[in-house]
Amino acid sequence: MTTAQQKQALGRWGERVAERYLTDRGFTVLARNWRCGLGEIDLVLRDDDTLVVCEVKTRRSLEFGHPVAAVDEAKAERLSALAMLWVEEMGLARVPVRVDVVGVVMPFVGPLEIEHVRGIH
Secondary structure (H helix, E strand, O other): OOHHHHHHHHHHHHHHHHHHHHHOOOOEEEEEEEEEOOEEEEEEEEEOOEEEEEEEEEEOOOOOOOHHHHOOHHHHHHHHHHHHHHHHHHOOOOOOEEEEEEEEEOOOOOOOEEEEEOOOO
16 A cells, blocks of 8 residues: 555544544534535534534644644635535525534554544634
């Protein structure tokens, strides 16, 4: 398996972990890996009456910083724009929207770490 394939596999695994974490807390999954010309949304969920667009970042270590820190203001703005496109495509109107990030750290040794940050944009 190449390094790129390993990264993709780790990312998919992290998305499944994040999905399970969020659904265990009452979120409902509406879409996974939704794509359009502007980009991709990892998870689209419902949290009560709020539509949540969730970016999932997964790392093996904190060597390059916490995965949540990888979502900068530009990425948060792009996710917000993607959320509006998703709402439009689904024909929804006046739905509250929030952008969240879930950071997953799966070290080679030690426990799994999950951090959920609500409302980054």
